[in-house]
Amino acid sequence: MIILDDVWEIDLWEQLKHALPDDKNGSRVLMTSRFMNIAKSADSKMTPYELAFLNEKKSLDLFLKKALPYQEPDEECPSDLLELADKLSKKCKGLPLALIVLGGIISTRDKTFQDWKRVSDTLDWHEEGKDCMQVLAMSYEDTPYYLKACFLYLASFPEDYMISARSLISMWVAEGIIPRREKRTMEDTAEVCLEQLVQRSLVQVSSRHANGSIKYCRVHDLLRDLAMHEGIKENFVSVFPKPQDCVNHLDRATRRASLQSNCAEFIEYVSLTARSLFLFGQGIPMYSEFKLLRILEIVGVREIKLRGLDRLIHLKYLGISICFWLEFSNDCYLYRLKNLETLNLRGTYLVNGDIPMGLWTTGTLRHVICEAVPVCAPPPNVDLTNLQTLKFIRVADTRKTRLPCVKNLRKLGLDHRRATNWDGVVHLLGTLPYLLSIALRTTHYIPMEIVYPTMVPNYQNLQSLSLCGRWSEGVTLEAGLFPPHLIKLSLNDSELRQDPMLQLGKLKNLRKLKLYAKVYIGGMEMICPAGFPVLENMFIELAGIASFTVKQGVMPKLKHFQNDNFRTILNMPPELEHFSKAVFG
Structure with a gap:
C-alpha cells in the first residue's frame, strides 16, 4: 500500500499515477486531501469517503482522555465536572484537533469545578464559526511567557517538517528563551518545556528515544498557522514560503527569518539585524553579512563551501544537516566564534574529512555532532x-x-x-x-x-x-x-557464530534493540526462546536468515517491529501475529 497524505494539488496525482500501473495484484493507493475535487480526480468512478466529525459521545470521550490523562479506565469523572466537560466538548463541534487542544488546557488545571469553569467562561460562546481557532488561540494565550516563545519558534520550520527535538532544544538554549533552574542543565529544562507543549497538545510527538525522551516532533498545520500569525504579529519570526509573502515583511526588522524555498531570492527581504536565520532547500545566499546572528540552520543543500563564518562572532548554534558536500574554506577561522555552543553536522559529509582545529578553542562548546564523517x-x-x-x-x-x-x-x-x-x-x-x-x-x-x-x-x-565491528573470534555473547x-543496544557487523537472541533476551531493562547486517552468521535460523520483558522497539536485518522465530510469551511489551527482508519467514506467537507481515515497519 502507498499512502499519499494531505494532497493539495491535482497536478501531483496526475504526475504520480503514470508510475502506478493497475496490474490487478491487490495493491492499493490511499490518498487523503482536504479538497473534494482532488479526491474525485483520483478515481472518477468512486465516491470519496468523507471523514465525519465526531459525534457527541466520541467527542466527550476524546476530551476526557486528554483532560484527565492519569485517570484509571474504570474511574468515573465527578458529575459536576462531567457536565462542564460535556459543555466544553460540544463547543468543539466534533473537531478532533479542537477537542485535543482544549483537553490539553484542562489537563494543566486542578481537578475542580472552579478551575474548569474559568476555562469555560473564557471562551466566547456566542461567536459562531470560529470555534476551532478560538480554542487554539486560547491554548496559546493560556501558556506561560517562556512557553509562548518556545511555541512561536516552531513557525521557523516548514509545514509537516519532522523536527529533531535535540536540535530544537539546542536552538532554544542558544536563543536564551529557556528559564534557568537550579540543579538542572539548560537542556534538561528545555526538554521539560517541550514536554509541557506536548501536554498542552500544541506539539505532536512523532517518536521517542528508548529512555522516553522526545526524538522527533511536529506541529499540526492549523497550530503552525497560529504560530506564524502570532509570530508575525509580535515581530518574533518571519516566514518566506512563497514569493508573494515577501511583500508582507518588507518593512519589518524581524529578529528571526525562515526561508523555506528559493533562499537566494528571498534573502534580500531579510533584515541584516536578524538574530536567527533558517535556510531550507537549494540556493544558499551570502549569510556572512548577518553579523548579529545567533542561530544559523541550513538544511537540505546539496553542496556548500562555508566562507566568512568567522564574521559571525555572536553565533551560538551552527547546524548544517543533510548536506552531501560540505567544505570549510581555508579562511574559515572558527577560533573567532567565541560564543559557539552547538555544531550540528547530522547527515552531512565533509569533503576534506575534517573541521578547522580552531573550533576546539572557543571554550563554550556544548554539543559537537559529526556522525557521517x-x-x-x-x-x-x-x-x-x-x-x-x-x-x-x-x-x-x-x-x-x-x-x-x-x-x-x-x-x-x-x-x-x-x-x-x-x-x-x-x-x-x-x-x-x-x-x-x-x-x-x-x-x-x-x-x-x-x-x-x-x-x-x-x-x-x-x-x-552501539557497537559496529566484528567481535573477536571465539567470543560468546x-x-x-x-x-x-x-535500555538501547545496537549491533552491526558483529559476525557472531552463536545465535545472540537467548542472551540478549536476558537484558531486563532493554527497550530498543537494533541488529544490523551480519550480526549473526552462524546459521540460517534465529530463535527468541525467552526474555525481552520490556522490549518495545526492534529492528533487525535478516539478510541470509531463512526464518526468525519468537516463542510464546516473549517480548510482551513489543510495539514496533521492523525487518528488512520479506523473504524471511516470521514465526510469531498469537499476540504478535500482527508483526508477521512487518517489512520496513
Missing part, C-alpha cells in the same frame, strides 16, 4: 568542561588516547576504523564513567576488554550502547557482558 579528536590542552555531546571523533592507533577535561560529557562516539591497538580506547573509556551513551565504530575486531571489564561494572548508568541498566 568523523573528525579529529580535540587536543588535550583545551577547555571543554561544558561539552555534553561529542560524536564522532577519530581515535589514533596509540597506546594512550587523551581528551581534555570533559567532566560533563554524556554522549560519546568513537571512530577507530583501522584499529590494531585498542589500549588507547580502553584507557579513554576508563576515564569517563558517567557517560549515558557510547557509540563505537571500527572495520576491524572489537576486543572483549572494550565491553568487559571497561564498561561493566564501571558504566552503571549507561543507557545506550553473554548478557553479563553489558551494563545492567542498558
Whole structure:
C-alpha cells in the first residue's frame, strides 16, 4: 500500500499515477486531501469517503482522555465536572484537533469545578464559526511567557517538517528563551518545556528515544498557522514560503527569518539585524553579512563551501544537516566564534574529512555532532568542561588516547576504523564513567576488554550502547557482558557464530534493540526462546536468515517491529501475529 497524505494539488496525482500501473495484484493507493475535487480526480468512478466529525459521545470521550490523562479506565469523572466537560466538548463541534487542544488546557488545571469553569467562561460562546481557532488561540494565550516563545519558534520550520527535538532544544538554549533552574542543565529544562507543549497538545510527538525522551516532533498545520500569525504579529519570526509573502515583511526588522524555498531570492527581504536565520532547500545566499546572528540552520543543500563564518562572532548554534558536500574554506577561522555552543553536522559529509582545529578553542562548546564523517579528536590542552555531546571523533592507533577535561560529557562516539591497538580506547573509556551513551565504530575486531571489564561494572548508568565491528573470534555473547541498566543496544557487523537472541533476551531493562547486517552468521535460523520483558522497539536485518522465530510469551511489551527482508519467514506467537507481515515497519 502507498499512502499519499494531505494532497493539495491535482497536478501531483496526475504526475504520480503514470508510475502506478493497475496490474490487478491487490495493491492499493490511499490518498487523503482536504479538497473534494482532488479526491474525485483520483478515481472518477468512486465516491470519496468523507471523514465525519465526531459525534457527541466520541467527542466527550476524546476530551476526557486528554483532560484527565492519569485517570484509571474504570474511574468515573465527578458529575459536576462531567457536565462542564460535556459543555466544553460540544463547543468543539466534533473537531478532533479542537477537542485535543482544549483537553490539553484542562489537563494543566486542578481537578475542580472552579478551575474548569474559568476555562469555560473564557471562551466566547456566542461567536459562531470560529470555534476551532478560538480554542487554539486560547491554548496559546493560556501558556506561560517562556512557553509562548518556545511555541512561536516552531513557525521557523516548514509545514509537516519532522523536527529533531535535540536540535530544537539546542536552538532554544542558544536563543536564551529557556528559564534557568537550579540543579538542572539548560537542556534538561528545555526538554521539560517541550514536554509541557506536548501536554498542552500544541506539539505532536512523532517518536521517542528508548529512555522516553522526545526524538522527533511536529506541529499540526492549523497550530503552525497560529504560530506564524502570532509570530508575525509580535515581530518574533518571519516566514518566506512563497514569493508573494515577501511583500508582507518588507518593512519589518524581524529578529528571526525562515526561508523555506528559493533562499537566494528571498534573502534580500531579510533584515541584516536578524538574530536567527533558517535556510531550507537549494540556493544558499551570502549569510556572512548577518553579523548579529545567533542561530544559523541550513538544511537540505546539496553542496556548500562555508566562507566568512568567522564574521559571525555572536553565533551560538551552527547546524548544517543533510548536506552531501560540505567544505570549510581555508579562511574559515572558527577560533573567532567565541560564543559557539552547538555544531550540528547530522547527515552531512565533509569533503576534506575534517573541521578547522580552531573550533576546539572557543571554550563554550556544548554539543559537537559529526556522525557521517568523523573528525579529529580535540587536543588535550583545551577547555571543554561544558561539552555534553561529542560524536564522532577519530581515535589514533596509540597506546594512550587523551581528551581534555570533559567532566560533563554524556554522549560519546568513537571512530577507530583501522584499529590494531585498542589500549588507547580502553584507557579513554576508563576515564569517563558517567557517560549515558557510547557509540563505537571500527572495520576491524572489537576486543572483549572494550565491553568487559571497561564498561561493566564501571558504566552503571549507561543507557545506550552501539557497537559496529566484528567481535573477536571465539567470543560468546553473554548478557553479563553489558551494563545492567542498558535500555538501547545496537549491533552491526558483529559476525557472531552463536545465535545472540537467548542472551540478549536476558537484558531486563532493554527497550530498543537494533541488529544490523551480519550480526549473526552462524546459521540460517534465529530463535527468541525467552526474555525481552520490556522490549518495545526492534529492528533487525535478516539478510541470509531463512526464518526468525519468537516463542510464546516473549517480548510482551513489543510495539514496533521492523525487518528488512520479506523473504524471511516470521514465526510469531498469537499476540504478535500482527508483526508477521512487518517489512520496513
